[in-house]
Amino acid sequence: MLFKIKTFLYDALKHIVEENGTVRYRLLHSVDISLYLYWFMRALFISLIYIDPERFPLYRYDYIRDTDKNIAKKLSKRLEDYQQRFARDHSLLSKMIPRLLNHWFRIRVWIDSWLQLDRVDRNLFENRNKMRLFPNANRQSRTHVLLFVLIIDYCNHIIHIFILLLNIISGIKIISQFLQYEFVKNSSIMKFSIMIEVILFIHNSLAINQCAMLLYGTIWATYYVFRNQLAHINQNFMKILRNSRQRKPINMTVLKELRFIHIEHNTLAYYVLQSDKYTLSRPLYYFALVSIPINVLFMCELIVEDIPAQTQFVFIVMSSVHAITGLIPFITLALVSSAFHKIKDYIPAMQLRLNRSTHIRMKLKYDDLYERLMFGKKIAFTFGYLGDLTYRGLFEAFLGYFAAFFLIMGFYMREHST
Incomplete structure (x- = not known):
């Protein structure tokens, strides 16, 4: 029924009516009942959050939320700073429209309080958030990931409510339209079938939305973590290169920093290849195929x-x-691959600066890294057998889109010609 969009619901109802009572029909609808029971049990588990919130917290990051008193102090201090700064720079304007400015300041304080993470206890956040996979991640990387999790959870909640309301309204309209037909009015089987199909559609749409949000959230979180950490080590590498061009010597402290950058780059590359092999490659492959x-x-x-x-x-x-x-998701992961290979543009210039006998070991390490980045396997996520998630891989996938377009167009043309 892939190419029968116009008669999809009719074919589904026909399937229910014609195969009613068969073994296949009973098997399919027993699976539906199992899914209903599963969602009912899942809803019951939510009640545990309210019965015992200490053992079953709603969100894990509730542990790092600051107290209401401290949050109020931060907001009040931020509001006073904005008011004093504006009064100092624009004294006449602050006296002309004080009420309007106060409303503007409160809106800006509310926005900046989220962007600057005023609602988070920073000390508790750093102590609880060990970042075991990324122990060397800086504070900016950690705060960006936390802010992303906060925002995506609110968006996910709103999207779920919106889709649920949209499905309920659509289901009511579809049922009311079908009930106008005589063959539906006179058949209890048809009424029951339509109700089942509408309920299944609502359930499947919510399940698909959850899968999509999980996929997007995982990919974006991966993008933020890797990109921020790679940007940090790339900036440090370019800073060392700029200092060496200004005739600052490469001493032992600088060599330790270069060694750390090399180790961190290899560690992040290992995480990408391992997580791609066991986690993301197959879902991205199926996502592209669908x-x-x-x-x-x-x-x-x-x-x-x-x-x-x-x-x-x-x-x-x-x-x-x-x-x-x-x-x-594909573009964000391609940006991660680009960030991994960005350092290769600066390695040759750094090799010229490593010209002492004490620099030989470090020079050989970066020579090996440069060779792997230029001629080795791409440090990138993949979407299965379709290729690497790089800019070139996306271009090849774009060509595959045209091939699929002409292939499916051929089915349509043959169907309309008969």
Whole structure:
């Protein structure tokens, strides 16, 4: 039923009516009942959060949240600083519209309190957040990841509510329209079948949304951690290179810093290759295999099918949103690969500065790193057998999109010609 979008619901209802009572039908709907029980039990587990919040906290980062009193002090101090700074720089304007400025300051304080993590106890955050995989991550990397987790959880909560309300409204409209037909009014089986299909659609849409949010959240968190840490060590490497160009000697302290950069780069590369092999490669592969045909299918419907203008607009919006959201995880992981290989542009210049006998070991290490970055396996995530997630890999996937487009277009043309 992949190419029967217009008659999808009809074919589904036909399947239910024709196969009612068969072994396959009972097996499928027993699985549905199991899923309902699973979601019911999952909802019951949420009650544990309110019964025993100490043992079952709602969010793990509640442990690092500062007290309300300290948060109020931080907000009050930030508000006073903004008011005093503005009154010092614009004394006349502060006297003309004080109320409007106070409202503006409060909005800015609220925004900056989230961006500057005023609601987090920094000391407790650094003590509790050990970052075992990234023990050398700086504070900026840790705070960015924490801020991302806070924001994505709020967005996830809002999106769940929005999708649930949208599905309920759509389900009510679909049921009301089907109940107008005589063959539905006179058949209790059809009524029951429609109710089951609507409930399954709501359940599946929520499950798909959770899978999508989990995939995007994992990829974005990975992007923030790796990119911030790589940007930090790349900046330190370029700083050492600039200092050496200003005729500052490369002493033992600088050599220790270069050794740390080399070890950290290799460690991060190991994490990328291992996590890609056992975690991200296969989900990204399936994600690409599913996303590309779906987007191509939307485009074929727009080109071949004779559909109303409103439906065309809906298809265009769906295709655009699907394409943008589908590209985000791949582009972010391609940026991680670019950050890994950025250091190779500065290694030759650094090799010229390592010209003493005490620099030989470090020079050989960076020579090996340069050779691996230039001619070795790409330090990048992959999407299965489709290739590496680099800019070149994305371009090859773009060519594969056109191949899939013409392939599916051939199915449509043959279907319309018969």
